[in-house]
Amino acid sequence: MSFRPRRTALYMPGSNARALEKAKTLPVDVLLLDLEDSVAPDQKDMAREQVVEAVKEGGFGHREVVIRMNGLDTPWGEKDLAGVIEARPDAVLVPKVDCAEDVYAIGRKLNDAHASQDLKIWAMMETPGAMVRALEISSSKLEYHGSRLSCFIMGTNDLSKETRAALIPGRAPMMPWLMQCLAAARAYEIDIIDGVYNQFTDAEGFIAECEQGAEMGMDGKTIIHPKQIADCNRIFSPSEEEIARSREIIDAFDAPENQSKNVMTINGKMVERLHAEMARRVVEIADAITKQDEQ
């Protein structure tokens, strides 16, 4: 599959055996098995063992499986990374990435361990340093031979803690950083998934934040509870109307009589060839979602 849907990325504490089992039945695109902030220090070793065993055992179907390790500067980081190498998930999620060297350090260790290049690095973007160095971090994808960086995840809780910017409805204080990370990600063809909405019992607020993230261009949203799955999947999927409009644009530009046209009027609106490229992406996303749902 050339396009991989990343609409819903569900966190679950690695210490929660029930959640790990339940994950195999939930309609999410990505599972974020957490060894970091949702796991208490006295549970870290147990959580790591449990997650490594669960990933080795498999059974997660089409879901992308990602393990969030503790930082290499903590007492658990090295053991977590060894566990990741043993378990072989789709990606390791590195918390509190602050600069490109934090990505290189993980890449070097994976390469030294001869871990498959299919094991990707995802970066949590959640420190003030990462906000001002977002482009340096994303560019590490190209500048370091063997870099595996393929996705950013916004960590708005830590960002709020470290910057003291309030997490409020509409997220005005966070908007410059969210968009800066998005542009940095796109500049190097890296996916980007939005931060969590903590008030998981507030469906209306969650829907508003998903819609905002989708309008900003995020590929999906991180979630913390199964209640949030259905709305998140729906909002980050192309609507029937959008798919129909996209097919209309593609057909118009593909028509033999329009081959020498770069601009047209469709339904009273100017449409250029670049819009046909955007439309093809919408259809590709919709097809990938349909294919995944059929599995």
Ligand SMILES: CC(C)(COP(=O)(O)OP(=O)(O)OC[C@H]1O[C@@H](n2cnc3c(N)ncnc32)[C@H](O)[C@@H]1OP(=O)(O)O)[C@@H](O)C(=O)NCCC(=O)NCCSC(=O)C[C@H](O)C(=O)O
């Ligand atoms: C928030 C929770 C602690 C709530 O847990 P609980 O009270 O147990 O929820 P429910 O009783 O409503 O659960 C109903 C059933 O759903 C299952 N469940 C709940 N949450 C999950 C989950 N995340 N994954 C899988 N399954 C889940 C329960 O097991 C129940 O199942 P059943 O037995 O069949 O009835 C809890 O939801 C939770 O722990 N959520 C994840 C918290 C987490 O991982 N946080 C860390 C990431 S957030 C973050 O740090 C982002 C970033 O770094 C930043 O800085 O912003």
Ligand SMILES: [Mg+2]
């Ligand atoms: Mg965090």
